[in-house]
Amino acid sequence: MRVASLAGHLLRAGGLLALTAAPALAQDTARDVARARTAIDPADTAWMIAATALVLMMSIPGLALFYAGMVRKKNVLATMAQTLAVVALCSVLWAIIGYSLTFAGDGAAIGGLDRVLLAGMSPDAVSPFAKHIPEALFMIYQMTFAVITVALVAGSVADRMRFSAFMWFAALWLIVVYVPLAHWVWGGGFLARAGVLDFAGGTVVHLNAGVAGLVAAYVIGVRHGYGSENFAPYDLSLAVIGTGMLWVGWFGFNGGSALAADSRAVFAIVATHLAASAGAVTWMALEWWTRGKPSVLGMISGAVAGLGTITPASGFVLPWQGLVIGVAGGLICFWSCTWLKLRAGYDDSLDVFGVHGIGGATGTLLVGVFAVPSVGGVAGLLAGHPEQVLIQLYGMAVTLIWSGVATFGLLKLVAAFLPLRVDRQSEIEGLDVTQHGEALQ
Amino acid sequence: MPIGWAPEQPGTTMKLVIAIVKPFKLEEVRDALLAIGIHGMTVSEVKGYGRQKGHTEIYRGAEYAVNFLPKVRIEVAVPTDQADRVVEAITAAAKTGQIGDGKIFVAPIDHAIRIRTGETDANAL
Numbered sequence: 328m329r330v331a332s333l334a335g336h337l338l339r340a341g342g343l344l345a346l347t348a349a350p351a352l353a354q355d356t357a358r359d360v361a362r363a364r365t366a367i368d369p370a371d372t373a374w375m376i377a378a379t380a381l382v383l384m385m386s387i388p389g390l391a392l393f394y395a396g397m398v399r400k401k402n403v404l405a406t407m408a409q410t411l412a413v414v415a416l417c418s419v420l421w422a423i424i425g426y427s428l429t430f431a432g433d434g435a436a437i438g439g440l441d442r443v444l445l446a447g448m449s450p451d452a453v454s455p456f457a458k459h460i461p462e463a464l465f466m467i468y469q470m471t472f473a474v475i476t477v478a479l480v481a482g483s484v485a486d487r488m489r490f491s492a493f494m495w496f497a498a499l500w501l502i503v504v505y506v507p508l509a510h511w512v513w514g515g516g517f518l519a520r521a522g523v524l525d526f527a528g529g530t531v532v533h534l535n536a537g538v539a540g541l542v543a544a545y546v547i548g549v550r551h552g553y554g555s556e557n558f559a560p561y562d563l564s565l566a567v568i569g570t571g572m573l574w575v576g577w578f579g580f581n582g583g584s585a586l587a588a589d590s591r592a593v594f595a596i597v598a599t600h601l602a603a604s605a606g607a608v609t610w611m612a613l614e615w616w617t618r619g620k621p622s623v624l625g626m627i628s629g630a631v632a633g634l635g636t637i638t639p640a641s642g643f644v645l646p647w648q649g650l651v652i653g654v655a656g657g658l659i660c661f662w663s664c665t666w667l668k669l670r671a672g673y674d675d676s677l678d679v680f681g682v683h684g685i686g687g688a689t690g691t692l693l694v695g696v697f698a699v700p701s702v703g704g705v706a707g708l709l710a711g712h713p714e715q716v717l718i719q720l721y722g723m724a725v726t727l728i729w730s731g732v733a734t735f736g737l738l739k740l741v742a743a744f745l746p747l748r749v750d751r752q753s754e755i756e757g758l759d760v761t762q763h764g765e766a767l768q
Numbered sequence: 769m770p771i772g773w774a775p776e777q778p779g780t781t782m783k784l785v786i787a788i789v790k791p792f793k794l795e796e797v798r799d800a801l802l803a804i805g806i807h808g809m810t811v812s813e814v815k816g817y818g819r820q821k822g823h824t825e826i827y828r829g830a831e832y833a834v835n836f837l838p839k840v841r842i843e844v845a846v847p848t849d850q851a852d853r854v855v856e857a858i859t860a861a862a863k864t865g866q867i868g869d870g871k872i873f874v875a876p877i878d879h880a881i882r883i884r885t886g887e888t889d890a891n892a893l
Contacts, residue, residue, distance in 0.1 A: 557832045559825055624827055665829035678828065 367451065368459040374588035375460045375468055381579025382471035386414050386478055389572030393631075394482050394677055396565030397624075401757025402486050403561050404765050409481040409493060416494060417474040417501045425473060425501060426466045429510045430454060435517040438510050442466075456513070457586040468583060473509070476532045477501050480734075482677035483540030486550050487754050490762040492747045496737060500539065504733045508535055508726060523722030524698060524705055524715070526595065527584035529639025529691035530726040537684015538730040540675055546738045547747050549674035551754050563623055570627040574603050577634050581641040594702055595641035598649030599634065602641075605650045606633020609657025625661075628682060632660035635686030640694040643703035652693050656686045688723055695719035781889060782877040783851040787842045788816060788870040789862040794840050800861035801844065804853055810843040820868030839870060845877055845893055 391410040395403045417425070424443055432439025442448060445466065452462040477497050484493070509531050511518040518530075525531060552558070560566065581599040585592035610629025611621040636656025637649050644652070664681035675681060695716035698707030706712035738747060748754070753761035760766050789797060794811065801809065815836035822835040846854050855872055863869055880892040 557834070558827075558830065559832050559834075560827060618826060622826070628828060669829055 366453050366458060367461055368587070370588040371459045371586070372461060372464060374592065375457075375464050375583055375586065378579035378583025379464065379468045379471055381576045382468070382475065382583065383414075385573050385576035385580060386410060386471065386475045389569050389576055390475060390478050391569065392565045393569030393573060393627075394485065394566075396562050396567070396569060397560045397677055398485050399558060399757075400561040400767060401759055403565075403759065403767055405490065405758030405762050406481070406485055408490065408763055409485075409488075410478045412490075412494060413478040413481065413497050414474045416498055417477050418470055420498060420501055421470045421473050422466075425506050426469065428502070428506045429473075430456060430466075430469065430514045433515050434510075435520065436511075437507055437516070438514055456515075459587060465586070468586075469509075469513075472528060472532060472580075473501060473505055476505055476528070476536050479532070479536035479679055479683055480539045480543060482679040483544040483675045484547050485676035486758065487748050488543075488547060489746055489749050490758070492741050492745050495741050495745075496747075499737050499741070500734065503737060504539065504730060505531070505535065508729060511725070512722065518722050518725060521721060522705075522715070522718045524643055524694045524703070524719065525639045525691060525722065526642035526694075526703070527581045527638045529635075529687040529694070530722055533635045533638060533683040533687025534691060534723060534726045535687075535730045537680040537682075537687060538727055539734040540679035541673065541684060542731050542734045543738060544673045544675045544680070546735065546742075549672075550676065551751060553674050560624070567623060567627055570630060574600075574630055574634065577603070577638075581638060585642055591642055591702065594646055597646035598641045598644055598652075599637050601646060601649035602633040602637030602653030602656065603630045604633070605653025606630050606636070606657040606660075609633075609654045610661050613658070613661045628660070628664065628678070629657045632656040632682050632686045635683050636660075636690035636693070638687065639690045640697060643694050643698040643705060643707070645697075645699055645702060648697045648699075652690060652697070655689055655693060659689050660686050688727075691723050692716065692719050780876070781848055782880055782893065783846055783848050784875045784877050785844045785846060785851060785854050785858070786873040786875065787844075787858045787862065788814065788839050788872075789842065789858070790864065790868060790870060791838055791840045793862045793864075794842070796861040797842060797858055800857040801854065804850075804857050806844055806846065806850075806854060806857075808844070812841045812843075814839050814841045818868070818871070837868065845880060847890055847893060 387410065391407045394410065395406040398406050422445055426445070427440055427442035428438045430438055431442040445463070448462050448466070450461065450463075453460070454462045454465045457465040477500060480500065481488070481493065507516075510516040512523060512525050512531050513519065523530070550558070577599050578596050582592045582596040585595055607626050607630040610625045610632065614621045614625045633653035633656045637652050640652055641649070660682050663685040664678045668675060668678070668681055694707060695718065696708045698705050698712075698715060699710055700706045705715065707715045741747060749758065749761060787797065791813070798809070816839050817835055817837055820837060822833060822837060825832050825834055842858070844854060851874055855874065858872055879889060881888050882892040
C-alpha cells in the first residue's frame with residue numbers, strides 16, 4: 328500500500344472515530360452520514376444484488392427441480408418447461424408493463440404507466456419504495472417475486488394442463504391478478520394504506536398462488552387415474568435439491584425484503600431459517616407419529632411450509648418467534664395436505680394450496696399476533712395492538728376473493744379460445760412427448 | 769438357409785437357460801458360471817413377482833401399492849449336455865432361502881450364429 332493512500336485510510340478512519348466519539352453525533356454512524364449525502368447506499372445495493380440472484384435461483388432451478396422431481400417421469404421435462412417459460416415470459420412482461428403498474432404511481436387501486444418499458448429509469452433513479460438502492464435493482468428484485476408467484480401456480484395443474492393454454496394464462500394472470508394485488512400491498516395501494524402487514528409475500532405470493540392453484544385444480548379437474556393409479560414421484564432427489572435451493576434462496580426472499588443491508592434483514596433471515604427448520608422437524612414428528620417413518624418428502628414439505636408461513640412475518644417478529652411460526656406452519660400444512668385434500672377431493676397435484684396457500688394465510692394472520700415494534704415498527708396482538716389481527720384478516724380476505732374470482736375468470740377466458748387440458752390420450756402418453764416432443768432417455 | 773446351418777432336428781443341440789434372480793445375486797451367479805466355463809451371458813433389469821409380496825409407499829397422504837419387485841434376468845445359451853450343470857450352478861449361487869429367490873427356465877434354441885464370423889450352432893456358443 329502506498330504511503331499516500333495509507334495516510335488517506337488513516338485519516339478517514341480517524342475521521343470516523345471522531346464522528347463516533349463526539350457525544351452530539353453519537354447516534355449517527357458513518358453510514359447514516361453517507362446515506363444522507365447520496366441516495367444510493369453501496370452496502371444496501373450489494374446485498375440487494377445478491378438477494379435478487381438468490382430469489383431468481385429459487386425459480387430456476389429451485390422450483391423447477393422441486394416440482395419436476397415430484398411428478399411422473401413422462402411429465403418431468405414439461406413441468407420444468409412451465410417454470411422456465413414463466414420466468415422468461417413474465418420477466419419480459421414485468422419489464423414492459425408489470426413494474427410500472429405495480430410500483431409507479433400512487434393510486435389506491437393500481438399504479439401508472441410512467442415506467443412502461445422502464446422509461447425514465449436513469450442509472451441514479453430510486454424508487455420511493457426503496458430509496459437507497461437503484462430503482463433498476465428494485466425493479467428486478469420485484470421481478471423475481473412476480474415470476475416465482477406465477478410459476479408456483481403451475482404446481483396445482485401439473486401433469487395435465489396444455490402448455491399453450493398455460494402460457495396465455497400465465498401472461499394474463501401476472502398482469503390481471505398479481506400486479507394489482509402487489510400494488511395494493513406493496514405499491515402503496517389500499518391494503519397498504521389500511522395497514523396490512525406482509526413483509527415478503529404471505530398474501531401477494533403464497534396465498535395468492537395457493538388460491539389460484541386451488542381454483543385451477545377445480546376448473547381443470549382431477550388427473551386421469553387419480554386415486555387409483557401409481558403416481559409416485561419420479562425422482563425425489565431432484566425435489567430435495569430443489570428444496571435446498573429454495574431454502575437458501577429464501578434468505579434473499581425474506582432477507583432482501585428489508586431492501587437494506589441491515590439488522591432487520593438479518594432478523595428476517597434468522598427467523599426464516601428457524602421457521603424452515605422448525606417446519607421440517609414438525610412434519611417429521613407428525614409422520615413418525617402417524618405412519619411410523621419420517622419421509623424425505625415430508626421433511627422437504629415441512630421445510631417449505633415453514634418458509635412460506637414465516638414469509639409475511641419475517642421482518643416484523645423476533646427470530647425466536649420464527650420457531651413458533653414454523654411449527655404452526657408445519658402442523659397446519661400437514662393437515663391440509665393429508666386430511667383436507669383427501670376429504671375435499673381436489674387434485675392439487677403438488678400441494679400449492681396445501682403448502683403455500685394455507686401457509687401464507689397462516690403466516691399473514693400470525694403477523695397480526697406476533698408483530699413487535701422494535702423489529703418492524705408495528706405492534707401485533709401480543710404487543711398490545713389486537714386490531715392488527717383484524718387488519719390482517721381483511722388483507723387475507725381481499726387476497727382470497729380477488730385471487731379466486733379473477734383466476735376463475737381468466738381460466739374461463741382462456742378456455743373460450745383453447746382447451747385448458749390436454750386430451751386424454753396425450754395425458755396418458757405424457758406431456759414431455761406430446762407437448763414438447765422430448766423425453767428423458 | 770444361411771451357409772453352414774445344420775439341417776438336423778432343431779431344438780436338441782442347444783438350450784437357453786433363463787434365470788430370474790434377486791439383483792444383488794448377479795455377481796455371485798456370474799462368478800459361479802465362470803467357474804464352470806461359461807463365459808458369456810445377457811443380463812436385463814426386470815420387474816416381477818411370484819409369491820413375494822410388494823410394499824406400500826406413501827407420498828404426502830397418497831398411498832400406492834408397489835406390486836412389482838426389481839429382479840435381474842440372466843440368459844445363457846449352452847450346449848444341451850451342459851444345461852444341467854448351468855442350472856445347478858445358478859441355483860446354488862442365487863439361493864438365499866427367502867421368498868423371492870426367483871426361477872430358472874430352460875428353453876430350446878433352434879439355431880445360433882456368431883455375427884462376427886458367421887459360425888453357427890455349437891460353434892457360435
